[in-house]
Amino acid sequence: MTQPHAAETLQATAIAGIAVILIAGTVLARLARRVRQPAVIGEITAGILLGPSLLGLLPGDLTQRLFPDEVRPLLSMVAQLGLLLFMFTVGWELDWASMRRRKRSVAGVTTGSMLAPMALGAGVAALIYHRHSHVDGDKVPFSSFCLYLGVSMSITAFPVLARILKDNKLSRTKIGALALTSAAFGDVLAWCLLAGVVAIVTASGPSGFLDTLWMSAGYGSAMIVVVRPLLARAVGWVSRRGTGVQLATLVTAGLLLSAYTTSKIGIHPIFGAFAFGLVMPRAPQRLLEERMLRPLQHAGELMLPVYFIVTGLSVDIASMSLAAWGELGLILAAAVLGKILGAGLPAKSFGLNWRESTGVGVLMNTRGLTELIILGVGLSLGVLDDTLFTEMVLMALITTAMTGPLLPYLLPRTRMDLVTGKTAPAGPLVRIPEPAGGKASDLAG
Template structure:
């Protein structure tokens, strides 16, 4: 005789069914976005917004609540968190310091100019917006944390999405493409540092707690660099000798999750633990790691990251925005675009780049995409952003990313243009990893993470 499922079993089954719906909707809308020359992530985020209270939730019958009930959302969030942590590991593991060394002068000029201007404008805007967003779920938000967070969010350029755009538009071999990618790497590194500071401020209950969090964070970084890194190198060598590399993905995934737990315990967001574990993970032997680590993790990312995109969209409530919020949104869009377009263009003009390349560089640096979503979700979990602010910032992320599709072809930078070395750059960069051959001209190696799970 059939016995009815328990309530807990039904909640779990509902979450699993929600994942199935998310994967199908994400695949369809991501593909649709690509047909309009947009990154798939734009379609997946819009899919989440349509499935949430902004569209489907407006229909009678509470369809959104039935598809994604409140009891099932923590399970969906946990699945999304696993995909996010593995993606952040890939970002850290594929982070190419050589990309920065080869173009340190030009990339530093473009990046610092765009970061400083965007951060300054964002922090200044935060001062004006703070009074309307100083309370999140009944808790007071630190004005310093709010200003730093908004500044960091404005300063972001989405490195993985940018790499995919450059590849699809065949601009990777151009000077402007190489410079944009190197500058974006610096942008994101600086923004992660600021976000770590915001995380410490937001979770600290006083100056003493903040100092303790900062000290523990520095100690953790030192342990990862001085102890974990050589231990991982030794472990990888032994696994190679024992022909046990098929177990590598499980071991690395366990390390990612433990590192994320450690940073959470310290008082900063778990994404920093995953990113730092990626930075200290060995890149050798390249061929074996390509087969046993990079490819399987890329597959897992392609499976789980759409859940993250849709969950993000479910938190967006456009219908809840007030008339004042729309004025704030206009200001956010203006500041976001001005900070990157002007900040990146000024040093490019000083380097006497043609105006089409200058405009292209500014447009590319204004791309925020997935990296912005990661930071915004961190802001929600840290209690820095309320629902309306989160909604406006997600709209900004989608808008600045979607601008590239229609505007980039109009700027007319020739894909066949050969990259000349930017100021301070070497003529031919070294590959990011030995299994990636040196590329022609001034083209940087594209990280597998940028081509894989989330560089959509």
């Protein structure tokens, strides 16, 4: 009877820990919104505060009591489910039509905003490699280390950026649309690059990498040729005879199987969930939003704060040395300059003035949750040690937090309507009804 009792105790501890996570995340997310920051800033901060950076410093080892080592696998499982649901919705919400409409400007901003920070990130990686070349006694290959830091520097958090643009009433401006569409396209490229880096890190030599490569190509082909048509039929059947619960259940099962498949191939499960979102039909849009997207978003939002706590348990600001703070300064400089120059210069070449093009660069500098996901992958693969992981999490937090306060100075309170192209002063929000099947949009007028 001892084992069942111990299992019940662990489950009860995990339940209590999740309750604490939800309360802390909600409170700090609300505080973040009060100071005009996206909720994710508060949730990430909650994760850090509940870890060894603050709670672990108090008497009684409260972090270990709330989240003992034996409970963390249970928390990680909940976190992974929330993460997979989130990645699916990111894939489904990508606006391919918008990308096609702005091919040249989006291509320029996307390319610059990825290549510049990637190059600077690889340069920083070369400078600090000697301090982080071993993780848990294993040597990290120099190429993998540089590639991983370079890719992680190039990230823009598409979902967080969308929220910042909406809060600042920039969603329907040319600048906002350019930044958001570039971030969406950059997300796709970044996940593809990361999948390649993960395949290189996990492959057992050149033959192992080639195996991962051809299996990934087969998986991608099957998703387009087989899974996408089957999903279209399933959605059609559910729209005629089924219920919302059946659709959400079917999609959840599909994205989990897709995540399992990519995991077996040798790349992270998040790529499977993301790819499933990409091939999921978009029509009928209203039905899919009501019966599939919203239930999955709500479930993901409920579980995702657990991911921040699992992340926060590996962030230890108190143990950072003077050299580590110096490295953080280097990382921040590369991350910020890379995005502002890499995105701003192409934006300037497409007709924006210096102030506006710098605003595009600052918008593209938003990293948030997407960066945390990539850093979590690096930590689990043994590419990042705990110190560098802490530095990179702080970089993600700072670059995301700086976006909101800088926007009023860089982008004056005027709005360029996407339809007419005319500039109008900012005013109260006006609800403009869109054509049937669309949503009402917020326009400044």
